[in-house]
Amino acid sequence: MSEKKIPYKIYLEESEMPKAWYNVRADMKNKPAPLLNPATLEPMTAEELGAVFCDELVKQELDNDNRYIEIPEKIRDFYKMYRPSPLVRAYCLEEKLQTPAKIYYKFEGNNTSGSHKLNSAIAQAYYAKDQGLKGVTTETGAGQWGTALSMACAYLDLDCKVYMVKCSYEQKPFRREVMRTYGVSVTPSPSETTEIGRKILAEHPGTSGSLGCAISEAVEVATHTEGYRYVLGSVLNQVLLHQSVIGVETKTAMDKYGIKPDVIIGCAGGGSNLGGLISPFMGEKLRGEADYQFIAVEPASCPSFTRGVFAYDFCDTGMVCPLAKMYTLGSGFIPSPNHAGGLRYHGMSSVLSQLYHDGYMEARSVEQTEVFEAAERFARVEGILPAPESSHAIKVAIDEAMKCKETGEEKTILFGLTGTGYFDMYAYEKFHDGKMKDYIPSDEDLKAGFDGIPKFPGNM
Amino acid sequence: MSEKKIPYKIYLEESEMPKAWYNVRADMKNKPAPLLNPATLEPMTAEELGAVFCDELVKQELDNDNRYIEIPEKIRDFYKMYRPSPLVRAYCLEEKLQTPAKIYYKFEGNNTSGSHKLNSAIAQAYYAKDQGLKGVTTETGAGQWGTALSMACAYLDLDCKVYMVKCSYEQKPFRREVMRTYGVSVTPSPSETTEIGRKILAEHPGTSGSLGCAISEAVEVATHTEGYRYVLGSVLNQVLLHQSVIGVETKTAMDKYGIKPDVIIGCAGGGSNLGGLISPFMGEKLRGEADYQFIAVEPASCPSFTRGVFAYDFCDTGMVCPLAKMYTLGSGFIPSPNHAGGLRYHGMSSVLSQLYHDGYMEARSVEQTEVFEAAERFARVEGILPAPESSHAIKVAIDEAMKCKETGEEKTILFGLTGTGYFDMYAYEKFHDGKMKDYIPSDEDLKAGFDGIPKFPGNM
16 A cells, blocks of 8 residues: 555546556457347347447447457547546545555446436437437436437437336436437336337226336337437446446556555346446456455345356347346346336346456445445435445445454445435335335245246256 | 636635635625614614524624634535535636637536535534534525435534425425435425414415415524524525625635626525625625625515615514515515525625615616526536526526627626526426516515515615
């Protein structure tokens, strides 16, 4: 550890901000398995992917070789509006815990989308615009991704159609209004605007929708409308690539002050935040240049890593997307109610799944009441009101710091604080009123999910 | 203008953060008029004020002489958690407007209270703790001040009782939950917990409360409970003093890059944000060292500066507080519904009132639909979702920038962006749905308010 006094918050200079994303796949010996065409079980070609995604993003999706991919200047300019994000030394939390550990967090919540999602939203919107497209479509559940994409599209003057899961549309009207402020159209899903939406409505009148259904509608509109493509906020290789800006900034800031983390912790839903944060550190580990302990934290109610299987599976419940090889609970698995909507995903990024499978990282599952306890504890000393998703990482960071208190080790702990909880106060209210419950799926629940994973030679 | 390239965001180094607040009263030739005891019409003594406020804050309230007041280290440490706030160059807005003007804003919304209120909350809570008190009481309307105070008290382990206007308590449950996350008690006002509350409830059963009533309850509890004092989020001299941290940081950042603003704009409710932002610049103007144009922006529905009178008046509708000399619409004036809750105050800081009276600043009133238009325009290019209050300043900043476009002048415009609008989406929804109305009080409405101003020789 350098003698240099560490400030509460480290902001890089604009000139120190990353000029390239780091592609961790380039340093992986075992590359993530390719996406498969569900009809042929053959790897998806660039041409096939090009019907759904922008050309440049298809290239990024398939690029396992180039270690650095330059960030276009227009995207760097947009990043300058809300980045660099601060790397915070949690002095107050350390003092409260009376731990010898040094705790740092990279805070991605200081932008109107309230999370790291904006890092990839602007990239995906930029490439769509650059290709001369008219617009993009997407789905959103809790609304953070939809908000981020709305902001990016407003900035670039690109049309944007968001399909929002109907129950969220109704329960989170404020999220919807933020998106409308950015001028996008928000449609509750399932809707009458698509064939699949009409079919679902006919079969299940009164349904409150699902993420899988919203994906299906967004993909249908993108592929059936001239000049539109579909964009996705997590899971994909390209998204992890864009999110590497988090990790590269963090590493630059830490190097500047001579800080080396021992443990790096992030919450994991589809994996975009965790993948982004750990990328450059993982690169060093893969190249044998340094060692770090990586911990993925997931909700006990949706334990893809800790209780899932490593297999090819559908990315969406509607089964319209390609198959991805990942740790999965089965695309039909319905997680019990949990307030960390961003972590309620049955699968996991193929990149992270491969790294986990190869033993480069570990995973832990935590229950939501203990997560909210950690969130409240954190808020009271560090001032920031964390999102439920982010609080999963806080919980494990505190656990690790308390272990240091027992052993006396002065470990340096880094975690990703992905966002703020301003739109999650209903969950906090339940917690304050003692009405929050924990849910752990039974083995039978999991078996039902596993049964839906496609069966073909070599899978499962 | 220096040749130095101006970054999108200027963050001061921790070492450059202010070590002292700047007390603009020291440079005023005409000092703000003292608070009067409503019973005797004599200036309030330190002893009288000490029954309500902490001793050190009473000293600050009465101090018209010391130009700099040192910020205690513990407060400076707390400031380091969320400050320095960025001074942002609005490159994207300038480009969108195609104006030759250079636009800057000081953004105070990057903390969980969502506004600048935290700057004074921590100071007031600190002095209460330092005096060995057990707790503080306050009122809150929209909830930003209550949230800020809750955060400060949680950090210092000080008890805090918030009286929240009943209609806000019910309509803004999320604000209430943020406060509960910080461990404070939030009571809807009027309540059965105070004598005045019980009296009001008996006289007006089913009332939805008012800020004036909540103040009265908070003051009663503070003065009747051993070890408690009352704290207030705006209007007072001490609050403007604490908020000078905004202006001092801004000036330091501008000086560092050789930027000199021509016009400085801020929204004005009770005056704490505007007073804080302009303080050090006003000091230069008062000392004849530099000239700046200062513009206070207020809602047309509550036009204290532009249509009020300069007189001694009650600070609260309950008439339990001392009399302050200020631009006022009368403590009985009830502003028509306006979504900028923080600007719905009948009076104005005595410091700013004196400066306005002496011709050192000007004021403009704007209507809320045009304010929301400006807010949305700003959000789409600058990414930040502004609070309705802050958007009053945005509106006038855009107006000034558009004037520059006509005249070709390359003015440098600075405005205060006090906070974010995450808890104001109901207002945005009304705006999006075309249901927002403008309200301008008639001369008769104003006369009714003026009639309630206390009559005594020399007043009005």
